[in-house]
């Protein structure tokens with residue numbers, strides 16, 4: 519295991535891509551405007567305790583804490599280099615956000631800890647086994663009645679989306695074959711298997727679907 523990683527997820531950026539991640543995400547429409555949509559759909563409320571799973575460079579957590587300072591928000595992310603980028607961004611804005619080194623499959627939180635959990639653009643990086651483990655773990659850490667917004671690529675036959683993901687796999691910033699569950703439409707079944715009730719909220723955005731899941 520590398521000292522930069524915990525577990526074996528395909529890490530975003532592996533060094534050279536990371537400095538341009540935020541710029542690239544904005545350019546392809548999956549950056550700050552996209553996160554603003556995610557925020558509106560999750561609707562974090564003042565006083566709530568919220569977790570961002572696979573928090574990346576911290577864009578969602580920083581947006582949420584800036585809009586609602588009375589929120590407690592933390593992120594989990596396995597790549598410590600990316601965590602240091604997120605920490606720098608949060609410190610620049612003087613925001614109190616904890617980014618913790620962990621995979622989604624095994625999180626260091628007690629059961630029933632969070633009012634809401636967010637995860638965007640991360641599940642297509644995980645194997646089917648890891649997706650199942652992550653969903654089970656998210657269910658565990660959510661309070662009863664808590665909500666989980668999963669935003670990631672949905673069922674698609676789009677040549678361009680498939681080609682972009684394949685290209686990303688070859689360049690090493692996508693995980694080989696992990697997006698298949700997404701593109702073949704299996705994410706809602708995996709969510710239901712984890713005992714969540716799930717509904718699709720909002721229209722697709724650049725191939726990304728928004729599943730609002732409840733721990734009932």
Ligand SMILES: C[S@@+](CC[C@H](N)C(=O)[O-])C[C@H]1O[C@@H](n2cnc3c(N)ncnc32)[C@H](O)[C@@H]1O
Nearest residue numbers: 527529530572573574597621622638639640643
């Ligand atoms: C495309 S980035 C998305 C980051 C952020 N959520 C966003 O929407 O900008 C995918 C992130 O998932 C993280 N990741 C990959 N596998 C993971 C896992 N098993 N558990 C937690 N995070 C994971 C990567 O390190 C990376 O930061």
